[in-house]
Amino acid sequence: MRIVVDLNRCQGYAQCVYLAHEVFRLSGQEALTYEPNPDDARRLQVERAAAACPVQAIMIDRLDGTERGEAS
Amino acid sequence: MSLPATVAELVREFRAGARIVIVGASLAGLRAAETLREEGFTGSLTIIGDEPYEPYDRPPLSKQVLKGWVPADHTKLPRTREVNADWRLGVAAVGLDRITKRVRLADGEQVPYDRLLIATGTRARQWPNPAEAALEGVHTIRSRDDAAELQKELAESPSRVVVIGAGFIGSEVASVCRELDIPVTVVERGPAPLVGALGGVIGEIAAQMQRDHGVDLRCGLGVSSLEGDSGGHVRRAHLSDGTVVDADVVVASLGSIRNVEWLEGSGLAAGVWGVGCDAGGRAFDINGVVTDSIFVAGDVARAPHVLYEYQFLAMEHWDNAVLGAEVAAHNMVNLEPNYRPHLLLPGFWSGQFGVNIKSVGVPPFGDEIVFTQGSVADRSFAAAYGHRGRIVAAVTFDHGKWLEYYGKLIERSGPFPPPPSGWDQPADTKPVPAEFPDPRVPTAIPDVVLTGHAPSERTAEFRPRRH
Incomplete structure (x- = not known):
C-alpha cells in the first residue's frame, strides 16, 4: 500500500508510532520518518494510525487494491 | 445568448473536450492531474516526465532511504483518484511552441495542447568539474x-x-x-x-x-x-x-537548478529563478503580460506573494507543490471570476541529528530574530524573524506544535517581536540581527533589456549571462 504524511501538518504526537511502529518511527522527540509503501499486511494497522492522527496528516492511497489503468 | 451564458458554455465545452498537457510527472504534476479530474475535466490529459518512474515522493530519499530502512522504489506517491491520463514517462520535453501550441519531446514527437501546465521542477546542481x-x-x-x-x-x-x-x-x-x-x-x-x-x-x-x-x-x-x-x-x-x-x-x-532550458525561445518569463506567474499560476510572458493558456506550479514556479511585498517567491517546498498544483489546475478549467489564488504561507521541515527543524513564513525576508520559547541549549526552541516591526517567519527546533501560533501571527501581519506566547519563555527575549548573507551573491541573475523603439514594437528580452 502507499501512504504519504504531510510533515508540515505533523506535530509529532506519535499516535501512529504506537499503532504501527513497523511503519512509523520517531527520530528523536519529534521528527517522524516512515515507510511510504508498507506491506499490505500492515493495512489495518496503518488505517488505524491514520484515523488516530490528531492532525490528520496521514494520507492513504485511495486506489489501493484497485486496478491501476496507468503507469505502475 | 447573454454573455454569462456564453462563458458558462465555453467552460463546459472546454471541460468536456479540450486537451491538457502537464509537463512534469512528480508531486505537482500528479496532484494537478487529480485536481483537473476532480473539477470535472473529462477531456484528454497527457503527463510528460523525463524520469521513467511514476510520481514518487522525494523528501524520504535523503532520510529513511539513505539510511537503508526504506528502499528507494518504496516512495511511490499515493493517489487521491484515478486520472485516466496518457503517461509519457522517460521522455523529456525539449521545446515549447506557443504559436502552434505544441510541446516538443526528446523523441521528436509533438504533443498539442489547449492548456499547458509547466511543473518541471528542479534538478541537483552537479559538481562543476x-x-x-x-x-x-x-x-x-x-x-x-x-x-x-x-x-x-x-x-x-x-x-x-x-x-x-x-x-x-x-x-x-x-x-x-x-x-x-x-x-x-x-x-x-x-x-x-x-x-x-x-x-x-x-x-x-x-x-x-x-x-x-x-x-x-x-x-x-x-x-x-x-x-x-x-x-x-x-x-x-x-x-x-x-x-x-x-x-x-x-x-x-x-542546491538546485530550475528546469527551464526547454522553454528557451518560447517567449515565457523563464529564467534562473523559475517561470514567472501570477498568484493564480498563470504564466507571464517575457514582457510581464499574463498568458491565458499556460500555467506553472511547484518548484519551478515563482509568483508574487501578497504577504511579502508582492516579491516573486520561488518555493521548493512540498506543500507549495501540492497546493500550487491544486490552484493552477482549478484555474485551468475555470474562468474569471472563479479563479483562485495560491496564497500559501510557506513552510518546510527537515529531520536531522534527531531534531525536527520546521519553519513557517519566509525567514530570509527577516533581518532580526528573537528566541521566543524553549531553550537553545536543549535544542528545543522557537524563534521568530522580523522585518520593520512585523513578524515574517518563525523557526522551531523540536517545538513544531507552536508553529501554528506563529503562522497565524504572520498571516495577520502581527508585530515583531511577537507578543509572549504565555508559555516556556526564555530569559533573554531581545531581538538580534538574523545574519542572512547578501542574497545577491553568489548567484547572478540574468540581465533584462528592453528592445524596440516604437511603442508598438517595444518588448523585453532575457540575455542570460554565460559564465
Missing part, C-alpha cells in the same frame, strides 16, 4: 536513482564521506552518515550550516549540533578539487585552505 563529477563515488541527490546509488555505497561502510555544501540536503546526508557511524566531513563555504535558509544565528546552533554528533564541520571553506585513483574512483578532496581529506564517497549538495 565534469571530469571530477564523473569519478565513481561522487554523488548528487535529487532522484530515486541518485538515492539508491548513494545508499548502496553508504551501506558498504566507506572510510569517510565528504559532503560539499551544508544546506538542508547536505546536513541531512551528514546526519544519516553519523547515524550509520560513518565518519563525515562537511565543507561549507558560508559561516555555518543552513545560513541561506535560516540565517547565521540559527546556523551557529546547527553547527554546534553537527559537531556534537561527531561531524567534522569545516566552514568558510570550499573544495577546490576532487582526486581519483587509477581506477577512476574518488579518494581525496582538496580544500581551499590547502588541506586534504581522504574519502571514498563525496556528496555534492550545491
Whole structure:
C-alpha cells in the first residue's frame, strides 16, 4: 500500500508510532520518518494510525487494491 | 445568448473536450492531474516526465532511504483518484511552441495542447568539474536513482564521506552518515550550516549540533578539487585552505537548478529563478503580460506573494507543490471570476541529528530574530524573524506544535517581536540581527533589456549571462 504524511501538518504526537511502529518511527522527540509503501499486511494497522492522527496528516492511497489503468 | 451564458458554455465545452498537457510527472504534476479530474475535466490529459518512474515522493530519499530502512522504489506517491491520463514517462520535453501550441519531446514527437501546465521542477546542481563529477563515488541527490546509488555505497561502510555544501540536503546526508557511524566531513563555504535558509544565528546552533554528533564541520571553506585513483574512483578532496581529506564517497549538495532550458525561445518569463506567474499560476510572458493558456506550479514556479511585498517567491517546498498544483489546475478549467489564488504561507521541515527543524513564513525576508520559547541549549526552541516591526517567519527546533501560533501571527501581519506566547519563555527575549548573507551573491541573475523603439514594437528580452 502507499501512504504519504504531510510533515508540515505533523506535530509529532506519535499516535501512529504506537499503532504501527513497523511503519512509523520517531527520530528523536519529534521528527517522524516512515515507510511510504508498507506491506499490505500492515493495512489495518496503518488505517488505524491514520484515523488516530490528531492532525490528520496521514494520507492513504485511495486506489489501493484497485486496478491501476496507468503507469505502475 | 447573454454573455454569462456564453462563458458558462465555453467552460463546459472546454471541460468536456479540450486537451491538457502537464509537463512534469512528480508531486505537482500528479496532484494537478487529480485536481483537473476532480473539477470535472473529462477531456484528454497527457503527463510528460523525463524520469521513467511514476510520481514518487522525494523528501524520504535523503532520510529513511539513505539510511537503508526504506528502499528507494518504496516512495511511490499515493493517489487521491484515478486520472485516466496518457503517461509519457522517460521522455523529456525539449521545446515549447506557443504559436502552434505544441510541446516538443526528446523523441521528436509533438504533443498539442489547449492548456499547458509547466511543473518541471528542479534538478541537483552537479559538481562543476565534469571530469571530477564523473569519478565513481561522487554523488548528487535529487532522484530515486541518485538515492539508491548513494545508499548502496553508504551501506558498504566507506572510510569517510565528504559532503560539499551544508544546506538542508547536505546536513541531512551528514546526519544519516553519523547515524550509520560513518565518519563525515562537511565543507561549507558560508559561516555555518543552513545560513541561506535560516540565517547565521540559527546556523551557529546547527553547527554546534553537527559537531556534537561527531561531524567534522569545516566552514568558510570550499573544495577546490576532487582526486581519483587509477581506477577512476574518488579518494581525496582538496580544500581551499590547502588541506586534504581522504574519502571514498563525496556528496555534492550545491542546491538546485530550475528546469527551464526547454522553454528557451518560447517567449515565457523563464529564467534562473523559475517561470514567472501570477498568484493564480498563470504564466507571464517575457514582457510581464499574463498568458491565458499556460500555467506553472511547484518548484519551478515563482509568483508574487501578497504577504511579502508582492516579491516573486520561488518555493521548493512540498506543500507549495501540492497546493500550487491544486490552484493552477482549478484555474485551468475555470474562468474569471472563479479563479483562485495560491496564497500559501510557506513552510518546510527537515529531520536531522534527531531534531525536527520546521519553519513557517519566509525567514530570509527577516533581518532580526528573537528566541521566543524553549531553550537553545536543549535544542528545543522557537524563534521568530522580523522585518520593520512585523513578524515574517518563525523557526522551531523540536517545538513544531507552536508553529501554528506563529503562522497565524504572520498571516495577520502581527508585530515583531511577537507578543509572549504565555508559555516556556526564555530569559533573554531581545531581538538580534538574523545574519542572512547578501542574497545577491553568489548567484547572478540574468540581465533584462528592453528592445524596440516604437511603442508598438517595444518588448523585453532575457540575455542570460554565460559564465
